[in-house]
Amino acid sequence: MTLTTDKTADATTEHASAETIHALAAGLEGERHEPVRLAAHGLHLAYDKRTVVHGVDLEVPPGAVTVIVGANGCGKSTLLRGLGRILKPAGGHVELDGRDIARQRPRDVARLLGLLPQQPLAPEGITVADLVARGRHPHQGAFRRHGAGDAEAVAQALALTDTHELAGRRVEELSGGQRQRVWVAMMLAQDPRIMLLDEPTTYLDIAHQVDVLDLLTELNRTRGTTVVMVLHELALAARYADHLVVMHEGRLFRAGPPAEVLDADCVREAFGLEARVVPDPVTGSPLVVPVGRHQRRA
Amino acid sequence: MTAVDTAPPTAAPDDAAARLAAARSGLRVDRRRRRVRTSVVTSVLAVVAVALVVTALMLGDFPLAFRQVVDVLTGGGDDIARLVVVEFRGPRLVLAVLVGVALGVSGALFQSVLANPLASPDIIGVSQGASAAAVAALLLGGLTGLALSASALAGGLAVGLFLYAVAWRGGLAGHRFVLSGIGVAYACASVIGYVLTRSDVQEAQAALLWMTGSVAQADWPLVRLLGSTLAVLLPLVALVARPLQVLLLGDQQARALGLRPELVRAVVLGLGIALACAATAAAGPVAFVAFTAAPVARRLVGDGGLALVPSALVGLVLVLGADVVAQHVLPADMGVPVGVVTGAIGGPYLIWLMATLRARPA
Ligand SMILES: Nc1ncnc2c1ncn2[C@@H]1O[C@H](COP(=O)(O)OP(=O)(O)OP(=O)(O)O)[C@@H](O)[C@H]1O
Ligand SMILES: [Mg+2]
Numbered sequence: 138m139t140l141t142t143d144k145t146a147d148a149t150t151e152h153a154s155a156e157t158i159h160a161l162a163a164g165l166e167g168e169r170h171e172p173v174r175l176a177a178h179g180l181h182l183a184y185d186k187r188t189v190v191h192g193v194d195l196e197v198p199p200g201a202v203t204v205i206v207g208a209n210g211c212g213k214s215t216l217l218r219g220l221g222r223i224l225k226p227a228g229g230h231v232e233l234d235g236r237d238i239a240r241q242r243p244r245d246v247a248r249l250l251g252l253l254p255q256q257p258l259a260p261e262g263i264t265v266a267d268l269v270a271r272g273r274h275p276h277q278g279a280f281r282r283h284g285a286g287d288a289e290a291v292a293q294a295l296a297l298t299d300t301h302e303l304a305g306r307r308v309e310e311l312s313g314g315q316r317q318r319v320w321v322a323m324m325l326a327q328d329p330r331i332m333l334l335d336e337p338t339t340y341l342d343i344a345h346q347v348d349v350l351d352l353l354t355e356l357n358r359t360r361g362t363t364v365v366m367v368l369h370e371l372a373l374a375a376r377y378a379d380h381l382v383v384m385h386e387g388r389l390f391r392a393g394p395p396a397e398v399l400d401a402d403c404v405r406e407a408f409g410l411e412a413r414v415v416p417d418p419v420t421g422s423p424l425v426v427p428v429g430r431h432q433r434r435a
Numbered sequence: 436m437t438a439v440d441t442a443p444p445t446a447a448p449d450d451a452a453a454r455l456a457a458a459r460s461g462l463r464v465d466r467r468r469r470r471v472r473t474s475v476v477t478s479v480l481a482v483v484a485v486a487l488v489v490t491a492l493m494l495g496d497f498p499l500a501f502r503q504v505v506d507v508l509t510g511g512g513d514d515i516a517r518l519v520v521v522e523f524r525g526p527r528l529v530l531a532v533l534v535g536v537a538l539g540v541s542g543a544l545f546q547s548v549l550a551n552p553l554a555s556p557d558i559i560g561v562s563q564g565a566s567a568a569a570v571a572a573l574l575l576g577g578l579t580g581l582a583l584s585a586s587a588l589a590g591g592l593a594v595g596l597f598l599y600a601v602a603w604r605g606g607l608a609g610h611r612f613v614l615s616g617i618g619v620a621y622a623c624a625s626v627i628g629y630v631l632t633r634s635d636v637q638e639a640q641a642a643l644l645w646m647t648g649s650v651a652q653a654d655w656p657l658v659r660l661l662g663s664t665l666a667v668l669l670p671l672v673a674l675v676a677r678p679l680q681v682l683l684l685g686d687q688q689a690r691a692l693g694l695r696p697e698l699v700r701a702v703v704l705g706l707g708i709a710l711a712c713a714a715t716a717a718a719g720p721v722a723f724v725a726f727t728a729a730p731v732a733r734r735l736v737g738d739g740g741l742a743l744v745p746s747a748l749v750g751l752v753l754v755l756g757a758d759v760v761a762q763h764v765l766p767a768d769m770g771v772p773v774g775v776v777t778g779a780i781g782g783p784y785l786i787w788l789m790a791t792l793r794a795r796p797a
Contacts, residue, residue: 153450153451153454154450156450156451157450157451157454160450160451161451161454161455218687221690221691222690223686223687223690223691242693243690243693243694243695244693245693246693247691247692247693248693250691251691252687252691253691254685254687254688254691257684257685257687257688258684258685258688259684259739260683260684260739261739262733262737262738262739263738263739263740264465264469264738264739265465266461266462266465266466267465267469267738267739267740268684271680271681271684271692272692274677274681274692274693274694275692275693277677288459288462289459291458291462292455292458292459292462293455293458295458295461295462296451296454296455296457296458301454301455301457301458301461302457302461303461304458304461304462304464304465305461305464305465305468307739327692
């Protein structure tokens with residue numbers, strides 16, 4: 138038996154088929170990107186005086202999907218903020234396209250690199266259309282207003298994220314999952330070559346989680362977009378990552394292809410969890426099965 | 436399951452096209468709806484403003500007919516009517532208009548950039564700083580006229596800079612700015628009280644009048660000065676409007692979208708302070724206009740935008756309307772300054788705002 142979503146169970150949302158996504162992604166403005174390099178060298182990040190990320194060296198593989206995993210509070214979001222120059226390094230530096238990111242013009246950086254925070258804010262009363270359109274900001278000047286190209290990019294972003302029916306709705310009136318997809322749409326509208334996403338699948342039902350991850354993979358495959366995202370679901374992380382980064386207490390614990398990185402030792406060290414790692418029945422990628430304290434088979 | 440299994444597979448390109456079409460039309464509809472609402476609100480406010488202007492010009496010791504006012508405004512009219520409109524009522528009217536616009540825009544800038552409805556120059560001490568400086572200049576230094584206005588300007592700017600320095604911790608903390616501002620407002624009030632009690636009753640009376648905010652003292656040079664200040668400041672406001680809109684998404688998002696949040700915030704606050712100080716220097720601290728104009732305008736427009744133009748118009752309507760009421764509705768011998776009326780509107784307004792605020796999910 139195969140696992141298919143029962144479409145009759147979800148009358149309000151029709152998931153886009155793989156072909157639809159492919160057709161939409163292929164029609165996106167512009168052609169395939171040249172991958173852009175992003176790397177952290179000896180990166181220390183701190184809040185006030187408290188250092189949270191300690192000397193991380195990370196070469197993000199250009200044109201690949203990198204997934205960062207790790208326990209709560211281990212510094213994943215902080216690292217992402219550092220990579221996205223939201224947070225100034227307390228030591229070391231980040232290079233984008235071979236040059237120190239801090240020395241580049243913010244607008245130029247924003248065309249190459251986008252970041253979706255873990256808990257983004259929407260101004261009260263704003264509509265989905267208006268919010269997603271703000272993703273176009275780096276492509277507009279003080280005098281160049283919202284043009285036809287911008288409108289088309291926004292329409293495509295909505296269509297790709299299953300939010301095309303929501304354009305006129307107020308963001309605050311959406312469900313958590315709908316809102317999350319709107320944020321992903323905003324990132325698509327920004328159309329950067331490197332997308333940094335902090336837990337883009339929170340709040341999403343299992344089908345929409347897979348949808349968003351499939352969409353990002355599709356963008357990666359058809360357009361060469363580099364994707365770096367934080368995920369908590371290890372099974373999905375192992376499936377979708379070309380490159381898996383495991384963080385532990387503010388340091389890079391392990392990095393590499395999921396099959397090499399993810400084993401029982403790694404899960405024990407990084408998460409403090411006893412687990413068995415078995416091959417995923419669908420993809421063969423490592424599947425972490427927690428042992429837990431009370432549910433052992435007799 | 437059988438229903439799904441037997442359903443024909445969707446032709447992907449068709450589905451893609453249909454989705455795109457739905458998205459495009461959704462965007463168009465949303466854009467049109469927001470535009471229509473904004474322009475309806477703006478036009479209604481503009482009509483009210485024009486009606487108030489004409490009313491203000493008609494009323495007074497020498498009443499003019501509607502026709503006469505319109506004639507003068509369109510470049511005609513008899514000499515007497517022109518004298519009344521241009522020399523007697525003109526300066527006061529235009530000053531009220533300019534002060535209303537400046538305060539409305541200033542409040543809108545403050546409240547949006549600090550993401551706090553309490554963040555308005557008349558709450559967080561900028562207006563009070565201007566008053567304290569002006570009162571001290573008037574009573575201790577004997578300054579009047581433009582020198583008095585200049586001291587008010589300096590006082591307000593000093594408070595703004597002080598708050599910036601206090602609230603800066605490697606970035607501006609909005610709540611710290613607002614809370615220290617409220618503290619500064621009280622400190623300024625006590626400075627004012629001290630200076631007032633030390634001076635004689637006559638002088639104190641003049642200072643008190645200035646402090647309630649009044650446009651009665653208007654003359655053309657003063658109006659021209661404020662007018663040219665606004666002519667410089669308002670275009671700058673228009674320039675920062677777009678970055679400010681992105682900043683409303685929060686610092687992280689704004690930075691991710693290629694903005695320098697601290698720079699934008701500094702420029703916006705600078706403009707807000709300058710506008711509030713300019714208005715206060717010209718007319719004294721007209722209470723509650725900066726505080727009320729933007730929330731009212733924003734609620735009318737209701738799309739989460741900045742609503743700068745509607746805020747300016749609401750400010751204008753408030754000040755001008757309050758001045759008309761102060762001059763012509765209240766008994767003539769009271770000589771109530773405009774600030775008393777706006778203050779009397781502002782208090783109940785705040786209560787209404789709190790009572791009707793939509794419940795927001797946590
Ligand atoms: N804005 C902040 N100010 C001060 N400390 C912070 C801030 N954000 C995070 N921290 C601290 O930094 C550490 C790392 O936080 P971070 O958000 O990077 O963790 P994370 O790995 O993303 O966790 P989660 O899985 O829960 O999202 C934590 O100890 C947290 O308390
Ligand atoms: Mg996090």
